[in-house]
Amino acid sequence: MTTVVTAELLDRVRERLASSAEDPTPALVASAVRIEAGGVIGDTDLLDALRVLQTELTGAGPLETLLVDPRVADVLVTSPHEVWVDRGEGLERSAVRFADDAAVRRLAQRLALSAGRRLDDAQPWVDGQLPGVGDGTFGVRLHAVLAPIARGGTCLSLRVLRPTTQGLDALAARGAITPDALVLLRRMIVARLAFLVVGGTGAGKTTMLAALLGEVAPTERIVCVEDAAELAPAHPHVVRLVARAPNVEGIGEVTVRQLVRQALRMRPDRLVVGEVRGAEVVDLLTALNTGHDGGAGTIHANSPAEVPPRLEALAALGGMDRGALHSQLAAAVQVVLHVHRAHDGARRLREIAVVVPDADGAVTIVPAWSAHGHVDRGRELFDAMVERRTT
Template identity: 40%
Template sequence: MGLLERLAMDKQDEIKPGKPVSIHAQKDDQKEDLYKDLKLKIFNKVVEEVSISHDNEDDMQAVEDEIRKIVNEVIESEAKYLTRNERNTIARDIINETIGFGPITPLLNDPEINEVMVNGPNQVYVERNGKLELSDITFRDNAHLFHIIERIVAPLGRRIDESSPMVDARLPNGSRVNIIIPPLALNGPTITIRKFSDNPYTVNDLIRFGTMTAEVAQFLKACVEARLNIIVSGGTGSGKTTTLNVISSFIPEDERIITIEDAAELQLKQAHIVRLETRPPNVEGKGAISIRDLVRNSLRMRPDRIIVGEVRSGEALDMLQAMNTGHDGSLTTAHANSPRDILSRLETMVLMSGMDLPVRAIREQISSAIDLIVQQTRLKDGSRKITYITEVSGMEGDVITLQDIFVYKEEGFDNNGRIKGRLVPTGLKPGFMDKLLKTGVVLPADMFSAQ
């Protein structure tokens, strides 16, 4: 039995059909019952008459037009007293239930919303302009929420049930979705959707947002052109992937780029790009392809650049070895709260590879592989800033040495309560300046002057 049929049966259990009466003549509770009754009749008619295809946008538009036609036909015959707004509301609800994601569809269509978080049927939060807000959207009950979850995962060829209660996947539009259900989610089914922008941010956008300055953008562009190995570090939701995407846009057009991600989020515009994505295990627990598998395979694909969306585990060792064996100019991200912290995290990840390496050997690998750390932070006001650009300058004894090139300095708050600050040079020139000069990159003499 398909989703639409089950939804129709749920609605039939909830609603007893009544004689069509003008909604305007009823009290609020009666009006609500009549509304449900009318929507049920329309829904049943849609189930019977509409063939739903998700092959392309033209198919979806045809389905939407057909649904609106049915809505108008039923209303004209049974509820002609409905206002235009009420008719449009019914049509929108039916469309959202059949070809959309139910109540959360308007949130996903809102360009100001970056993330949608469903915590059970009665609580839906959104992130808008970096701030979390409780929306007024709810589901009827857990069953309704489960139906929407099925609508999300079924086209992806994924399964979610008690034996496999978690799904992490990419929607057809590129948005990333994570779903976890009971018994693991105690408050009911939970959905987290990080929306995918049709128009990815550019370097000019990040300069306008204050994430970086024009001088820092020029510096990062020079580092990418000089084939430095760069890691973008930051906490969850700090904007690492966005910054990685912008930095990757500096890669020259004539290079072959291999991107490796758990769920493809990078949106590079260069012509010669090969995009690789991991695969979860099947129902029998077999067939998984990990980031580490793809990193190893990418070395046989004649890459000029390897970009790993995020390193979390043993693939860090393979990434470091690639950087140290001729695949310079590679880029990746990782979770850490400071440049020093990312070094400790990389050590831990290398040990997770199963290789029994001495700590000093691991640190030597890191210090020789990583040239630059770009630290990204989500500030208390919700804004996302690059707070450190730090050079990995070598080793002293058993300790990896770091040198901050640019540091973000807070300067108080503006009239709207937003944090004011600037990413300023520390006065130290990076030790890889000779490498920049050898590749023909010339930076302004005062770029690194302390302010």
Template identity: 45%
Template sequence: MGYVVDDMMGFGPLERLLADDDVSDILVNGPQKVYVERGGKLELTDVSFRDDQHVMNIASRIVSAAGRRVDESTPLVDTRLADGSRINVTIPPLAVDGPTITIRKFPKEDLTLADLASRNTLSPQMAELLRIAAYLRLNILFSGGTGAGKTTMLNAVSREIPANERIVTIEDAAELRLQQPHVVRLETRPPTLEGTGEITMRHLFRNALRMRPDRIIIGEVRSDEALDMLQAMNTGHDGSMSTLHANTPREALTRMENLIAMSGVQLSTDFVRDQLKEALHLVVQISRMHDGVRRVTSIAEVVGMEGNTISMQELFVFKRANGRVGEDIVGEFQSTRTMPHFIDRAKEHGLDEAIRDILVGNG
């Protein structure tokens, strides 16, 4: 009986997957191909739809709940449910083999840095360093692949921002869960069917600068708003944070350069790199490894220029002891025992000894 009600009123076969707290992602590739991610690993489920039209009906119901529609004129919809879960629906002719539904479920729990340390995502020492970095208003970029846990990490670090600061968040789909009392959340708007009314990340960023923010947090830098963020970081908005798709800290900086080039503003490479060097303090690299565990593989500091290349130094790294596919990964988080350049800023707050203890005393 429950299945009939779900099919008539709810999201059909997906209802029990949406209710399963162990499921983080739901991937519908076709009527008989419904996958989920549990514990960082994909698996095929026994959930099925009757046919493509059944998938289409449920997809339409999902996007309708978010005030959107999917049809031949709008064959691709990116939106979110009321609980914050991210939804992507793609239908023919864009999806060649039939309609697809991708759901990134919104986690019910608010993880702290201590929670992530207990899950072996990072060490307690790394967590303490990031806690201090947030307090010191360092500009932090969280880098990693899809599903690596960048937003989760940003949320955890953002909890360390003092409660008396005004924070403006900018996102394509609202995922950030800041705990502070003074938060203004902004979200982009897609164009209408007539192609008008679009509000981009760049529009929102420029508006945010007029809202007297103490910090600006961008859910993900993915286009020309990178230039605006860079300028904001260099003009008094310290403590800003964002995420970025990249596989290494060095690649993250290169990707930032490329995104800034997309802005259409003619800037020399040397100027952009000099601005990046001044703006960014830390790049936190996160990876989802083949054993399903998400780990911080590097915390790297941007320290200056060597010739025309931005120089970086790692403060923490994850050293793998083994790495065969199919086996649990064994390794340890290690301090490089290198003193960061922001030690002087820490000294102003009486935190320089704490940083020395983190990197050397407990390294």
């Protein structure tokens, strides 16, 4: 900053712009700078002020350069001087810095407003999706918590949602899928077995799901329901329905569960829920049990064995008890795929398992293929399932 363009001047300009109902165009920002400077400001100082303010007021501010990097999956701000980025090989500290916590707070509040959400001392956290970031080819999911709830200062978490278009062959070429597993996955798709892709955060669930959907016959119609637009399978006939959060007045919400019900009226050959994380599991399982073979979805779980208890908890949100959940699951889903993110950042298929009901009706998950070795019993069950569907 110069002796003319001081922090105090910029603060006054910010306040003036914040009180205006107009978009902060360059002309409006320049006018505000001149007014707050008392009309006496040179071209060089004006350009300096515009450069600082435009960085704050457009896109994602100083984080924009990180978000447009095609390798970036997450950008995390934990304090003004701690901005972390994940480029697919784990978190690393970036060179981006903010002047102070007030600058982080201003950015968080502006992004929240862009997402149609409220963020202030009365509502100190927000979760939403940002429009118009970067070149428009990707989305960004926003989460922010203000101080003093966040003790070290305002925290920002930005997850980059890039459309996933890689096919199974591309995943196999980079080592995410072994050749023998690739054969099983293609047999699963041809047999129209319903499946869930499970794994932890950032394990590559959506990438795997999109690649598998790309293997579906082009004559089939796929209807995808998502909380945030991520799936972009390389398939000629895909309908994408995306949920919507309520606006600042608390109205206008469209839930995943509502969209699953709408999808059933759209003649889907394959019904897909991008991420099952709520009561919509009830509607999905019901749909898969009423003639919609070959459906799919993803779910957060650290192993296939964790899927039944995880679904029990979600089904309870929709009023379905444990017994009913296991009965529906056994009839609706045949295969569970586990993807894992290693310490080096590599994402790989770790296990293929089959869903098998026991004598009491409870579901068990039996491994059919493992990256660590062949599994005989589960493989026999998998082969039998495929055989029944293809003969």
